[in-house]
Amino acid sequence: MEKGDIPMLKPSKERILNYFIELVKLPSLSRHEKPVAEYIESILDKLKIPYYIDNAGEKIGSNTGNIIAHLKGKGDGPTIMFSAHMDTVGPVGEGVRPQIEGDIVKSDGTTILGSDDKAGIAAILELYTVLVENGVSPSGDIVAAFTISEEIGLLGAKNIDLKGKKIDFAYVIDSSNDPKYIIHRAPSHYELYFRVYGKAAHAGVNPELGVNAIWVASKMISSFKMGRIDKETTFNIGRISGGRAFNIVPERVEFIGEARSHNEQKIQTLLEDVEKKTENIAKENKAKVDFKKIEGFKAYHIKESEPVVKFIISAYNRLGMEYELTFTNGGSDANVFNKMGIPSLVMSEGTHNPHSLNEWVDINDIVKVSNILLSLSGVY
Numbered sequence: 001m002e003k004g005d006i007p008m009l010k011p012s013k014e015r016i017l018n019y020f021i022e023l024v025k026l027p028s029l030s031r032h033e034k035p036v037a038e039y040i041e042s043i044l045d046k047l048k049i050p051y052y053i054d055n056a057g058e059k060i061g062s063n064t065g066n067i068i069a070h071l072k073g074k075g076d077g078p079t080i081m082f083s084a085h086m087d088t089v090g091p092v093g094e095g096v097r098p099q100i101e102g103d104i105v106k107s108d109g110t111t112i113l114g115s116d117d118k119a120g121i122a123a124i125l126e127l128y129t130v131l132v133e134n135g136v137s138p139s140g141d142i143v144a145a146f147t148i149s150e151e152i153g154l155l156g157a158k159n160i161d162l163k164g165k166k167i168d169f170a171y172v173i174d175s176s177n178d179p180k181y182i183i184h185r186a187p188s189h190y191e192l193y194f195r196v197y198g199k200a201a202h203a204g205v206n207p208e209l210g211v212n213a214i215w216v217a218s219k220m221i222s223s224f225k226m227g228r229i230d231k232e233t234t235f236n237i238g239r240i241s242g243g244r245a246f247n248i249v250p251e252r253v254e255f256i257g258e259a260r261s262h263n264e265q266k267i268q269t270l271l272e273d274v275e276k277k278t279e280n281i282a283k284e285n286k287a288k289v290d291f292k293k294i295e296g297f298k299a300y301h302i303k304e305s306e307p308v309v310k311f312i313i314s315a316y317n318r319l320g321m322e323y324e325l326t327f328t329n330g331g332s333d334a335n336v337f338n339k340m341g342i343p344s345l346v347m348s349e350g351t352h353n354p355h356s357l358n359e360w361v362d363i364n365d366i367v368k369v370s371n372i373l374l375s376l377s378g379v380y
Contacts, residue, residue: 009134009379011126011370017363019043019125020105023118027094030062030152033086036121037064040086040146043125044069047132051144056159060149066156067146070165071128077139077378078168078311081342082127083157083333084120085150085174088112089355106360113359119349120173121146123369130374139378143167147333150174154297157333169308170344171376172334176351179368180316183346184309185327186335187232187260188267189296194220194278196242197288200251210249214242216287217253220278233261233270234329260329262299297335300344308343315375321368347372 026035037053044051044067051069058065067086073079089112097108107113124144131138143165147156175183196217201210221237228234235257242253259274261267275291282289302309304325316323328346337344350365374380 009130009136009374011130011367011374013363013367015129016122016126016366016370017100017105019122020115020118020363020366021098021100023121024096024098024105024114028086028088028114029090029093030087030149031060032063033148034064036086036118037067037146040067040121040125044128047128049128049132052163054159054161056148056156056161059159060155062148062156064148066148066160067144068160068162069128069144069146071131071138071142073138073140073142073378075140079141079143079166080376081143081145081167081170081337082124082373083145083147083170083172083174083337084124084349085117085147085156085333086121087149087151088114088116088118089151092357103363104360105363107357109357112355112357113361115349115351115359115361116176116354117150117174117349119351119361119366119369123173123349123366123373126370127373127377130370131377131379136379140168142377150333154331154333154336157336167342169311170334170337170342171312171347172332172337172344173347173349173369174332175328175346175348176354177348179348179350179365179372180322180324181326181348182309182312182323183328183334184304184325185262185301186297186299186331186346187262187329188264188299189331190259190267190271191294191296192257192259192271192274193292193294194255194257195290196220196253196282198249198251199286201249203247203249207249210251211286213250213253213287216282216285217242217255219285220281220289221255223277223281224274229270230266232263233259233266235259235270258296262301262327264299297331298339300335300338302338302343302345306343308345312345312376315372318375318380319371321372
């Protein structure tokens with residue numbers, strides 16, 4: 001598109017603030033996202049943008065599914081998917097009373113704010129609003145995926161039904177900090193579950209007849225290297241429980257943990273080592289162990305030379321905005337989309353202190369995100 005073909009479109013700061021405030025007031029714990037879904041539907045209906053709700057909610061026990069909207073473009077650009085999740089973390093994610101101090105929006109200190117990820121939702125809704133109200137078609141089709149239950153394992157994205165849509169690039173608006181950051185690398189993640197079986201006995205009368213499962217589990221845990229294994233890999237045991245009373249040799253104990261790494265071979269080697277250690281320690285101490293690993297998400301590392309990266313860099317350049325490629329040690333829907341074969345990056349939406357009572361966002365940052373989305377859509 002040549003300069004001068006369309007007027008310079010500008011997001012409305014006032015409207016973005018309104019979208020955002022209305023969104024954060026709505027309850028939206030994971031698997032209970034329907035109020036937010038209904039709000040998004042009302043905006044899409046007003047804008048006359050086609051959308052559908054898939055059956056992901058039925059699969060995972062949510063009261064709504066993912067919302068997938070589709071605005072047709074002129075056909076001379078790539079089909080882009082923008083994504084943001086509807087759910088927020090608990091248990092202090094309901095009854096949000098947003099406080100506005102200048103351009104800063106924060107909670108009243110008794111709940112989270114929910115800008116993770118309602119700032120992303122507001123930015124996408126503003127993109128659609130600007131395009132429709134100005135009668136401007138994007139270069140290519142713009143698909144929006146508003147997903148459910150991201151915070152409890154990316155469940156909405158894992159069960160999304162895109163109905164065969166050919167998506168060229170996806171940009172997931174779901175990272176804290178300044179909108180200049182573009183995340184092009186994220187780790188693999190595994191949930192780890194251990195169950196150790198010993199043998200019960202009276203702790204005072206005949207303890208020698210028992211096998212203390214807690215003691216065996218402690219040997220296992222102390223054999224692991226904990227925390228940061230190397231610059232790419234981390235390991236943690238996060239919870240342990242077991243035993244029945246102080247005078248019973250405990251016959252069972254359970255503990256759970258996680259492993260993350262940007263290197264798939266490293267994480268597989270680590271998990272194999274953990275499994276061997278637990279089995280050997282159990283055998284040496286006349287106990288048994290069940291070990292289960294569940295893949296949470298798969299790593300991705302997209303090089304700067306890849307089209308999905310070059311495309312967003314050109315969007316920043318057209319706006320004269322600074323950008324920085326970076327990595328995260330967390331997961332997002334982008335991990336799922338990349339595994340599905342859709343080249344995906346994560347964009348920052350401006351949230352600070354996410355998942356905390358001190359969460360806040362600068363509305364100007366959401367405006368910046370909306371501008372970046374407009375640039376990506378090819379209108380300037």
